[in-house]
Amino acid sequence: MAESELRAPARAQATRNPWTATLLACALAVPAFVYVLAADRRPVAVLPLIGVCLVFVVTESVPLHFEFRAQTFSWSANELALVVALHEIGGAWSVVARLVALAGVLTIQRYPAVKYGFNLANAVIEIAVAVAILELLYDGPITSPLTWLSYLLAAMGADVVGGLLIAVAISLTQGYPGRTLWSTLLVPIVVVAPMCVVVGLAAVLLLSQTLWAWLLIVPLVGVLGLLYRRFGQVTREGDTLERVYDFARRVEQIPADEDGARQLVFAVRDLLNAEKVALWLPPYLDEEPRLVVAAEDGAVWYDGPGDPDDVFRRRAVDAAAEGPVHASLARSDDVEVSALGRRGASDLIGAAIVTAAGEPGYLEVCDRRSDVVTFAEGDRAALESVLTHVNAAIRQQQLLTQIRYDADHDRLTGLPNRQRLASEIDGLLAADPVAARVGLILAALDNYTEVTDTLGHAASDELLLVTAGLLREHAPPQAMLARMEGEQFAVLLPGLSLAATERAARRLREAASTRARVAGLDLEVTLSIGVAAAPVHGADAGTLMQRADVALLAASGSSGVASYHPVLDQQSLRRLQLGTELEQAMADGHISVVFQPIIDARSSDIVSVETLVRWAHPRYGAIPPDDFIHLAEQIGRIGPLTDHVLDLALARCRRWLDQDIALSVAVNLSARCLTEPDLVERVRRALRRHGVPGELLTLELTEGSVIDDTVRNSSVLADLHALGLRLSMDDFGTGYSSLSQLRQLPIDEVKIDKSFVLGMSTSQGESFIARSIIELAHNLGLRVVAEGVEDELTRNLLAEMGCDKLQGFLVSRPLPDERLESWLLARTGVRSAAPGATHRRLFVRT
Known part of the structure; x- marks a missing residue:
């Protein structure tokens, strides 16, 4: 028979007072008990009463738990005890025996008062229903099959009424549960109850022969209880496996976007029917560390999982850890009790998450939504089995982050690129079209071409990295640094006027003018800088960057720093002149x-x-x-x-x-x-x-x-x-x-692009790309040329690859x-x- 574990979820808008259901059940139980006293009250000996009470204790002690949202249904095999009780001691004493047994079990299990009262009232109502059905149907000798059928219908009727009371209780506390609850309630009634009635009738038939049959019945009931408990474990494991499959399908449909991590933690919470789940992800590319929480009470943060010194997190991400860690309040030391206390949890499973950041993430699950069922080894194994799916989903989301990052960042320096810079400029100007002020500095390395021609691309790349470091070090704190193309960098200065931008440009040029060790040589780093500012030089990114570029061209032949002026706007004229001179240049041999x-x-x-x-x-x-x-x-x-x-x-x-x-x-x-x-x-x-x-x-x-x-x-x-x-x-x-x-x-x-070849001697990734291109090209019957070969090591690697x-x-x-x-x-x-x-x-x- 079903016993409800009424629970008040933390979401107040979906919850009513759980005492409402308990008081309603008690109001029905009082007249039900009065009816039983009137209908089936008989004298009884002490020994049968004690025996029935023991049978009730055994059946109530081995419940089969079914979880539904925040509710847990404890389905016990007490139909067996009910049949024996109704036949041996009658309805009234059956109520007494079951109430005594159930009260003892609930007390030992420390049930809250609201559940305590509801379950006792429900037990009285179920026995009253069984007595009423037996009164209506055939009540002949126990050896008659018609009597057996009457007891079966009585027990199942009691189960149905008890299940209806539970459904009403859930509706009063959480709203209408839907069809899923009915299947959860009715399946045990159809499958388990008949078998329990059959065993109970067999016990009654034995007792009708001799009272010494109690010596056989009690151990038999105990063994059946153990088998019933094992059946419950197998059922729960099967349910867990099905939920793991459902989880895998659900994760496959989670989009690889910013909301994907939140959907993922909600999926984990539903998988383990948990109170709250937290996912901590380390910093990655331009993203800050993130703590994503899915909680029953709607919280978006709680203390513990974001702390790198937290005992559970450290233990879970330890390389020596063997799978997820499991901790419960009853089996924890003082440090663990403190860590659980800061979370407001009594049960926890934590696991490391593989990320592309090089640092593991951390996933933890706190408390089942039911306060009757706690996390077990099967739940730990279930979480471990889905970690592959969780890791894959996180890596997919981080791959998308990588793609987006690469789309607006320079590959060599890691700085934002022209596209990202334009977006930032337009965003600043659009935020306040009237009063927005933006300064833009374009800086170009003066000796970049000479270094490339003399020392090669590897040396010029090294020079670019040195320059990027100098600009990062000396640019104003609020500045955004970007790599344009070739030897050019940009520095965006929000809120600065033209005069302030010019001063910043001169300071930046002086600070970045130094000597740097590049390719084993001490090279002088000097910059030419062009300056433009909004709104005086343009009201959009394209115009502002074009005019800063014009200023940069002017700065190359002057003092090193130049601001845009319409007089400098000769670039269009130069292009026009080059176009008209192209044919003549070929004829004169200039081309x-x-x-x-x-x-x-x-x-x-x-x-x-x-x-x-x-x-x-x-x-x-x-x-x-x-x-x-x-x-x-x-x-x-x-x-x-x-x-x-x-x-x-x-x-x-x-x-x-x-x-x-x-x-x-x-x-x-x-x-x-x-x-x-x-x-x-x-x-x-x-x-x-x-x-x-x-x-x-x-x-x-x-x-x-x-x-x-x-x-x-x-x-x-x-x-x-x-x-x-x-x-x-x-x-x-x-x-x-x-x-x-x-x-x-x-x-x-x-021809393999030189960007892959230049990095082969220092990057396994570039070597892998080159090798893959060579092998695939040869498989297609194509020859392969590698351009950008600048050292013997690269030459030897390419020769070994078959280039x-x-x-x-x-x-x-x-x-x-x-x-x-x-x-x-x-x-x-x-x-x-x-x-x-x-x-x-x-x-x-x-």
Whole structure:
């Protein structure tokens, strides 16, 4: 029969006074007891009364607990005792015997008064219902099957009425529980009650033969009680397993966003039917440490789990810990009792959480919502079994954080990037469009290009890190530091006027001007700084950054610090002038090419040279290739520029052929060129004009141009490949293509982007990426070129990985034609032609 563990949840808005249900039950129990006294009162001997009382004690002592929200139903097998009691001592004394037995059990188990009263009243009502049903039905000799049926219906009727009283009690205290409660109540009535009645009838039949049968019945009831308890444990374990499966499905649906951690702790709380659950996560990237709490009373914080010195947290995250830790008030020492007390808990399970931060997180579960059922070993095992799902969910959320962080932070320095800076500026200006003041400083390293050309990218990256550290150290406390691109940094100064920003810029330049140890050398760090401020120079991020950039250009040729002024706004004029001079610069030879050798990784044969374009402007000096190539694309002159570079490259190749040397040339092809309808014909004419076979020309394409739908759906790549030349995908790994996409394209080789190659000697992650690209490319029948090789260690690593070709400062930096010729004479030797070939080969002498 069911006994309710009435409990008042802490959410007051959903809870009424639990004494209401108890008083209602007592009001029904009084007339029920009066009815029983009148209906079935008979004299009884002491021995049967004691025997029945003992049977009630045994059955009440081995309950089967069912949890429903904050309620716990204790279902005992007292139908057995009820059948024996009604037959042997009658209804009135059955009430007495059960009340005595139940009162003793409840007292030992220290039930609160509200539960104590409800359960006693419920017991009286159930016996009254059973007596009434027996009165209505056949009450013949115990040996009659009709009598057996009457007792079965009486016991089940009593159970149904008791279950209804429990449902009413829950409705009065927590609101209508829904259909789930009915299945929880009715299943034991249908499954357990009939078996208990059968055993009870068998006991009565034995007693009808001899009173000495009590010596058999009491031990038998005890054994059945133990079996019943074991059945309860198995049932609970099965229920726990089902809840673990439900938890796993629920966690899979939790979104990997900021609310995911909160949904996760609520899922853990529901899994273990806990009062409160806390999840502490360590700081990660730009996120502060977080404590996420799901509590029955709606609390968002409580003392304990966020304390690194807390005894339970330290024990759970200890590397030597074997699974979750379990502590209860009854089995704790003074330190543990104190730790439980600060939480207001009496039972706790804690476990370490694996995070991407390098420091473990901590998950703890406090107190079951029922104060009858406490955490057991099965609950500890259940939590341990779901930790994999919890860890996976946390890692997924942190991966999303990593992706978002990477999207608006510079990979090298970890600083916010241009996108993040623009967002911050716009946010500050939008907060107060009228009175907002924002200062912006753009700082550029003066010797960045020289360091890169002389010492390589690794050294220039080291210089950037040193500069970032200097700016962090000396920027004002409220400033936001960002990395733009190349050698540029930005410092955002909220609330500063133009004059205050200029003063801050000068102080920053003076403080950051120092000497730093880079690549084993003492290098001077000097900055050129451009200043702009809102609202005087612009009311949005784009305008403010553009005008700070104009000021930076002016600062490069002046005192080192310059503020924006409309007079300085000559950038548009400069771009216009460069656009109009592009054609003439090619005709006058101001736009030329340099060559960077590419060697075979195994034989050191020089297999190719990459052709790189340069513009030496008579007024502006060396124009960065990205500037004028992008300009050429914008004004529609990228085709003539490409033809010019292709002619210079093929002319150089022809001169080598005239010396009986086979050395191919590689030319970069813009994405815009692939959309030009006459591209294939222009390349064919160039090859024919210079008398160079197609196999000695390689066209390097960007990832973006290859995966563009317009290009993939056209025949331009296939038509170029049909000329006999090779197609190479440049800077592979920086775009959005995959090697599997290359199967569908006539690509011959891929070039691993130098950003992966430069870090190979110091980063296992970069080495793993390079190795993966090489292996996958070879599986697809592609050759692999690694660019950015600057040291012997990287060269050896790439050779061991099976990389086919190497390019970088270790071999040679880009050289103009005359210097390349000198380099070839000084550094290379000549091999005879390969079998089947007609021209000799060059190789690098070691």
